[in-house]
Amino acid sequence: GSVTTSYQVPPLAIVDPSRFAVELAYSPGVSMATSIVTAAGTGGSTPGSGGGGAVYGQQHLMLSGGKEDLGALAMLEDSVKKLKSPKASxxxxxxxxxxxxxxxxxxxxxxxxxxxVSFSSLEHPKFKAFLNQVGLPPLSRRDFAGSRLDGKYEEAKVESEAKIRDAMFFQIASDGWKSKNYGHVGEENLVNLSVNLPNGTSVFRRAVFTSGYVHSKYAEEIFMETISEICGNNLHQCVGIVADKFKAKALRNLEDQHRWMVNVSCQYEAFNSLVKDFGKELPLFKNVTENCLKLANFVNNKSQVRNSFHKYQLQEYGHAGLLRVPLRGYERSDFGPVYTLVEDTLSSARALQLVLLDESYKILCMEEQIARDLEEMMRSPHFWNELEAVHSLVKLIKSMAQDIQTEKPRVGQCLPLWEELRVKVKDWCSKFHVAEGPVEKVIERRFNKNYHPAWAAAFILDPLYLIRDTSGKYLPPFKCLTPEQEKDVDKLITRLVSRDEAHIALMELMKWRTEGLDPVYAQAVQLKQRDPSTGKMKIANPQSSRLVWETHLTEFKSLGKVAVRLIFLRASSCGFKCNWSVLKWVNAHSHSRVGMDKAQKLIFIAAHSKLQRRDCSSDEDKDAELFSLANSEDDVLNEVFVDTSSV
Known part of the structure; x- marks a missing residue:
């Protein structure tokens, strides 16, 4: 019948078998794969018979497919084991x-x-393998994005509403009205609204997505909707709002309509805005911005200089990169990108100094005036002093802003906080020989934009700030107020009580001013302890300021009602930070009712959990912190003033 043709296939001479030699990690006697293949090699093929695909020595296993064959070989070994031992453990x-x-x-x-973590990643093959390894069944992304998500949302919502019902009154905190997208139309921005309770805890309430410019009237409506949803017709339960925008319009309008409300602006935003103010108004900041932009554009865009710069970066720091220049026009609206450039310049100081000594730069100096100008600038101690001064001041303010974001200070702390800033800035002026007048003017303008009479009233009524006088009494710190602020205390207290109680409240205020608080209770309220996580001294029991009014100072009937409602109010609206991945999802599904519903539920669950843990950071922040290098100020300067004779 049929004729069968046999082909002899010799090993390919052009392939070096040693490329695929794999050192055995186990003895041939133990490895089933080795014994199987060896058996096949000895019994099933002879040299030159066409079975030369696998060649074996005592120490090496060589496979025709190279290292990629190891996975398939492991699967073969696994299959054989299962067939030989079907009842394996x-x-x-x-x-x-x-x-x-x-x-x-x-x-x-x-x-x-x-x-x-995307829902689709739950069905990733490696994740499925992990679940199988630990004895868990495979998961369905539909289940996690459907019924399970709905259940968790309802659970979080019930818990949140129970906490709000348990409180006598609350404050609304709203963050996100100040878009981080610089007003780009079409990009969704997340505004979160949460509820601050008298006991110091916060619970998430809702998320609102905005795009582009938002009118203050819309924000006003959102605030009232949120308040009405919580307390129905009993609007007196909401004693105030703290928000990162709309102090002059929406917040003031609501205060005028509802006289019992105290609506304040977020101090985290105020301190960040102060950096922008300095960038726009101080000649020092303008000069540093101009010089850094000129230097960065020259270094980044001139190939000879850039190559030399990268060479010395690699030599000095082990890595190289361009100086990060702000997008055109952004340096006028936001100093943040300029601050990044200032940091880059300072951290690359030694590399920049070495560039000046490079032969290629010396040649360039003979050809171009700008190269000579920049050399003169970089050799001047004045340039680096100005750079360090700006970096130091911005770092100081950003550090205070970060503390505000973390600690969420109460309104009574605002006056001491701004006074602390003034003292630190005064020291900064002295250190860097900067005239105090223009700097103080910028600070005062920003202070006045944010000031609310409640700052002064809460400062006076909070037992935390009582001062011990020579007779041993603990009295409110009226002497720390200006005459105008002292009048503000009277005006605010009379506004927050009924007309019939106004004169009583003022009489009680006079008694509080002259008698103060029992020294033992005052000391108990002001007791501090060291925070184990930060090492800073903090108030041991922050709620005691309010509780002492509710339990010990009961003779102050009218003033006490005002005090307990003022003291707990927060001066920062910083709340839940949303990951960019959710905002991308929202942007992609903004016209899908189902998609937006799932986004709302996901945000509610995440925010509810983070507020329970009092964790306001985002995963992006934590990752950035993990990978950032903690450089001291000495490292940042990188020995700017190089002794050129030693180079």
């Missing part, structure tokens, strides 16, 4: 309750990551 076996509990924790983690 199974993986870990979990009970139903253990599986349910594990999946519940997993769901919490996925939702609290708020988009950092």
């Amino acid at each position: 199974p993986g870990p076996t979990l009970s139903k309750s253990q599986i349910d509990s594990a999946l519940d924790y997993l769901a919490d983690w996925v939702y609290e990551c708020c988009g950092s």
Whole structure:
């Protein structure tokens, strides 16, 4: 019948078998793969018979497919093991309750990551393999994005509403009205609204997505909607609002319509705005901005200089990169990108000094005037002193702003906070020989934009700030107020009580001014302890300021009602920080009702959990902190003033 043709296939001479030699990590006697293939090699093929695809020595295993064959070989070994031992020991076996509990924790983690972990990643082959390895069943992204998400949302919502019902009054905190997208139309921005409770805790209420310019009237309506949803017709439960925008319009309008409300602006935003003010108004900042931009554009765009700069960066720091220049026009609207450029310039100081000594730069100096001008600038101590001065002041303010974001100070702390800033800036002026007048003028203008009479009233009524006089009494710090602020205290207290109680409240205020608080209670309120996480001294029991009015100072009937409502109010609206991944999702599904509903639920669950843990950071912030290098100020300067004779 049929003729069968046999082909002899010699090994390919052009392939070097030693490329695929793999050192055995186990003895041939133990490895089933080795024994199987060896058996096949000895019994099933002879040299030159066409079975030369695998060649074996005592120390090396060579496969025709190279290292990529190892995975397939492992699968073969695994299959043989299973066929030989069908009753092999199974993986870990979990009970139903253990599986349910594990999946519940997993769901919490996925939702609290708020988009950092996508639902699709739950069906990733490697993740499935992991679940199988630990004895968990495969997951369905539809389940996690559907019924399980709905259940977790309802659970968080019930818990949140129970906490609000348990409180007698509350403050609305709203953050995100100041868009970080610089007004780019079409990009969604997240505004979150949460509820600050008298006991110091906060609960998330809702998320609002905005795009582009937002009118103050819209914000005003959102505030009132949120308040009405919580307390219905009993609007007196809401004693105030703190927001990062609309102090002059929406917040003031609501205060005028509802006289019991105290609506204040966010001090985290105020301090950040102060940096912008300095960037726009101080000649020092303008000069540094101009010089850094001129230097960065020359270094980045001139190939000879850039190559030399990169060479010395690699030599000095082990890495190289361009100086980060702000987008055109942004340096006028936001000093943040300029500050980044200032940091880059300072941290590259030694490399820049070495560039000046490079032969290529010397040649360039003979050809171009700008090269000579920049050399003169970089050799001047005045340039680096100005650079360090700007860096130091911005760092000081940003550090205080970061503390505000973390600590969420109460309104009574605002006056001491701004006074602390004035003292620090005065020291800065002295250190860097900067005239105090223009700097103080900028600070006072920003202070006046943010000031609210409640700052003075809360400062006076909070037992935390009582001062011990020579007779041993603990009295309110009226002497720290200006005459105008002292009048503000009277005006605010009379506004927050009924007309019939106004004169009583002022009489009680006079008594509080002259008698103060029992020294033992005052000391108990002001007791401090060291925070183990930061090492800073902090008030041991922040709620005691309010509780002492509710339990010990009961003779102050009218003034006490004002005090407990003022003292707990927060001066920062910083709340839940949303991950960019969720905002991308929102941008992609902004016209989908189902998509937006899921986004709202996911944000609510994540925000509820983070506020419970009092964690206001985002995953992006934590990752940035993890990978950032903690350089001291000496490292930042990088020995600017190089002794050129030693180079």
